[in-house]
Amino acid sequence: MANATTSGRLNRFKAMEFVVGILLFGTICLAVLFAPLLFPDGGTKIDLAARLTAPFQSFAHVLGTDPLGRDVLARVVTGGKVSLVVGFASVVGSIFVGVAMGLVAGYYRGAWDALLMRFVDVQLALPFILLAITFFAILGGSLINTIVLLIVSQCVQYARLVRGSVLSLREREFILSARAIGVADRNIILRHLLPNLLGPVIVLATLNFANNILLESSLTFLGLGVDPTIPSWGGMLADARTYLQTAWWVSVFPGLAILLTVLGLNLLGDWLRDSLDPTGRTSR
């Protein structure tokens, strides 16, 4: 049947999506994890005599050197740490804060719910970058501040998602019966609600992870993110802007690093969405 071949192709495609996603993201994670072993100096060693060496010319500097003679490969690999740490920490933070908010609002409703929904409104009405420039003008840029800002601006997405699911779940048979036999709220939330929320939250988290890497690099690019002396992809791209025409490698490689990492995560997120989302709206 035509339908069978179509879904067969789709399944093969899905499998490819997963394999490529894992390969991209996994390789980058491993490289970043082992960066201190691969490049002990962390790409900070300055060699003014070897500044702006072109790539693919020597084994010492496979991807060339930057304006201070630092190895671009070492900096790209070391710089990934900032992106991955910011992306991961902000997602984990947002999940904790957002899921808690959503559970409370969805389960208890009433004033908590109203409060949350107004917070969601305010949050959605503030353009992220404008929030960021004000926030950083007060507190200054740093790794922690970037993470906090991302959590503040994104926890509402999880809160909304969780609230919505809880609203429908709490009317379901198994929850109602658990309440009827007097199971404590805490237990209902932890044992019955949370496991059912896991799927959609993980999908959202993967996609947000990808998006946060983009946001972090935009912020650093605009001079608002992490300390510019720490190697980071956004920072490298910002520094490289004026070298674009004379030394393309200084901006092309960190840009590619962002693109491939985010692509890997997006592929995984896409695959997860289809595999974990039981309603399967997009998986057909």
Add this chain to the structure above:
Amino acid sequence: MIGFLTKRILQAIFTVLVVTLVVAFAIRLTGDPALISAQGGGTVTEADLQRIRVALGVDRPFYVQYFGFLKGLLTLDFGRSFVGGTPVSQLIGTALPATLTLAFASLFVSIVLSIPLGVKAATTRGKWPDQAIRIFSLIGLSFPNFWLATMLVLLFAIALQWLPPSGYDGFSSYIMPAVTMGLILTATNVRLVRTTMLDTLRSQYVMVARAKGLSETKVLYKHALRNCAIVLLTFLGVQFGGLLGGIVVVERVFNWPGMGTLAFDAVAARDYPVLQSVITVLSALIIGVNLLIDLAYGLIDPRIRTQ
């Protein structure tokens, strides 16, 4: 219905108020504008600074300044820029059209690209065009917008010299910024169009239309597209905030004299009136767009109201 309307409008007003309060309070923590404005003089005394503060009105208590700002908002009088004293309404008067036209141009690019691509993906579901489109949309989602913009400038403005590298003058200056934003939006919209098309193609009335012997193209473009348009429109509300945020970044790369440029310069100069007005206006726009979409939905589908 009236109750629903009033409730949503009151909520929107409340949100705008909270936004203004948060913003007005936050920017006053960023530093003393008098110091910035006096930087050039080598021998500035505390008396000089106080003199400038009085002239700027920042010596007054916060609540006085805030209520002054609110009062001004009612009459669309946003005060004067601390840098040069130009009325803020005049600055926004030139910056807002620049940003909004760019936003619409980007939306236009994304609609023109995503509808045919999404339809193609839906009609070739599972075959190679569908998968290629899917891969491209995932790649599009993964591009840092500022990097894409820079690469476009390098190619089309510097190497080929087909397009102006920056600026806000005429049609050709819109192409690169609108394409940058449009491509990234297309990545999400293609998926939306595809899903909606698949839903619609299975629906009753499309089957009926087919049974009536209408050509496949006619079925697609007459019936299915209408549904897509509605879905895209709804999604516009969600995208609008993100779109404006993205434009702020792209404005930097293309020297686009819009709201983002205004906001960046205002933060650097601690130009309170400009910054709080820019954020308030943009937030009000986002809230307004979402309110309109909600109301339109409330009219179409009464079930939404109870949620």
Add this chain to the structure above:
Amino acid sequence: MELKFTRSLLGALALSTALIAASPSLAAGKLTVSLSQDPGSWDPVDTFLVAWATVATNIFDGLTYRGPDLKLVPGLAESWQVSEDGKKITFKLRQNVKFHDGEPFNADAVKFTFDRLLGDEGSKGPQKSNYAAIEKVEVVDPSTVDFILKSPDPVLLTKLAGYGAMIVPPNYIKEKGEDYFNTHPVGTGAFKFISYEPKIGVKLEANPDYWGGAPKISELDYKFITEPATAVAELQAGRVDIVVPPIIPISMVPTIKGDSRLELMSVPGPTVDALRFNTRDGITADVRVRKAIIMAVDRKTIVDAILAGQASEIVSFQSSLSLGYDPDLKGLPFDPEGAKKLLAEAGVKPGAPLQIDIRGNDATMNEVAQAVSSYLQAVGLNPTIKPYELNVLLNDIIPQGKTGALFQQKWGGWTFDYDNTAYSMYHSGEKWNPYEKDAELDKLLESQRPMTDAAEREKVLKQIAAYVNDKALELPLYNSNAIYGVNKRVKNFTPAPDNRIKLNEVTVD
């Protein structure tokens, strides 16, 4: 060579699509200049921005004029005489000069200008404090004015050539009001104001009745472009004729030099950079440590490699153009071994931490600081760099004495007079001098201010520079060039160190 590679790569990519390159043509007689900032206001009393002066020097005139050669010559005043005690200056004014709106320039206009600057209107802006030495201006006759001073000011004549001292039209301001004047300036200058669009640009046209002769170009457009890469791209695309400093980064110098249609013009400017020491706390309170740090850094290599020769090494915190510059003053040599010895002598342990505070938005200093830090590492110190947002560094960290061991000082005193920087850098209690209290230095700084004899003053200024050098109060770095990018169709253009480019003599092909 790298440039060629990129070009051919991209060219190949686009080969398939044949399209005629839109050759950008500019109207004959029109010149387009890129400015790094929108000054926001065109009123002389409201501004302190160099970008303002770049435009305003074409709209307004002062009593005196200082061109690209930095020599002070008559402007709207034909001659002047300073009294014996230096407290009265008599100006003889140029006659038959008219403002752009047609009203005559005369002694009343001069008096109005300074009454306005020193009165209520001036109080709202930052310029008033620069002219605090003036007590009042008296009209002697329609073409003669007396400036009565509270105390002699050796740089006043220079200050009259710029900023707050630009002569403004009394009737126009009285009729149209301050706000209108702010966005529709009128002066006596070579070009008339046409229009101003915030954040976009300002347009001027030639003033055929200019007292110095009609300009050679008919239109003058200024575009505000804040991104360095964008400004250069616009220059390459032929949409901008002159890119005014300080926007062209050192890193883009080869790009401009490699373009046959463009010319790079570079002159020593007023801007100097140094890393000042925290002389109050920590290891840098010890003069031996400070000297060791200076000796550890190879400033010549930094200037050659990072600044691509677009700067010169300095020994004291001033440009070679400034009054008080001493070519014979010798700094400490680059000597890492000597530095290590001095550090050991001072009892500094290897790995001692050291923080360097810099301006976060200063790309060049960012690179320089990293190079400095690697030199300091080589002599056994452990430096970290802390970039601050400009306003935080200038308004909080430095004045409050909250800096690390070293902090960036950057100054571009447009008066080209060492006093302008030295006094606020080294005198006790000044904003930029949170740590040092030295009675001897204070006395030197105070002693030169009332001197009216320039040679005498210069001698004292040189003593101050030598004294500061001896105490090793700062790690002097470099004096950057003012870098202009110019399209070759522009003829007869002289780059000015202070960015005040008057364009009445310029022609375009």
